Amino acid sequence: MNWKVISLAVLFVGAFLFGCESDDEESHTHSHTHEQDVPKEYADRVNPFDGNAAAVAAGEQLFKTHCASCHGNTGKGNGPKAPATIPDWTIETDILTASDGMLYWHVAEGLTGTAMPAWKTTLSQDEIWQVIAYIRTL
Ligand code: HEC
Secondary structure (H helix, E strand, O other): OOOOHHHHHHHHHHHHHHHHHHHHOOOOOOOOOOHOOHHHHOOOHHHHHOOOOOHHHHHHHHHHHHOOHHHOOOOOOOOOOOOOOOOOOOOOOOOOOHHHHHHOOOHOOOOOOOOOOOOOOOOHHHHHHHHHHOOOOO
């Protein structure tokens, strides 16, 4: 191996390690997704019930039935089945202001590798939007 090959190898390994380090910045106690990560099929969805009082009331009931065991009645993440890493939405408020598409995606598909289940086979599309309308009021 001549010096050129060796220095190239060092550069390559260095770039690889640097790449991993910059990924680590994102690894907090729970996964953070960004608006640009939302899949195309979900990104442009808009809640047809936004601010609709009847939908908020229906969403509150659905939330208490299906979600509060982990997220708590008010999104504080203090339900009896909550893992320690679950975020408190009243502190991590970026969740409450995420786009409709982002919230729909997380609720419909769940979060792989976490306790967050996928709801698209349990809840209808309208029910998911009702739950999201309720989440917006937290
Ligand atoms: C068995 C526990 C459990 C249940 C039940 C549950 N979730 Fe979650 N959910 C989680 C956990 C844990 C996370 C956080 C995952 C992470 O980022 O580490 C999460 C994340 C989320 C997120 C993404 C934002 C965030 O906090 O990271 C939304 C939105 C969400 N849940 C909505 C719901 C809704 C709506 C329901 C009911 C239809 C529900 N969840 C039911 C455990 C649960």
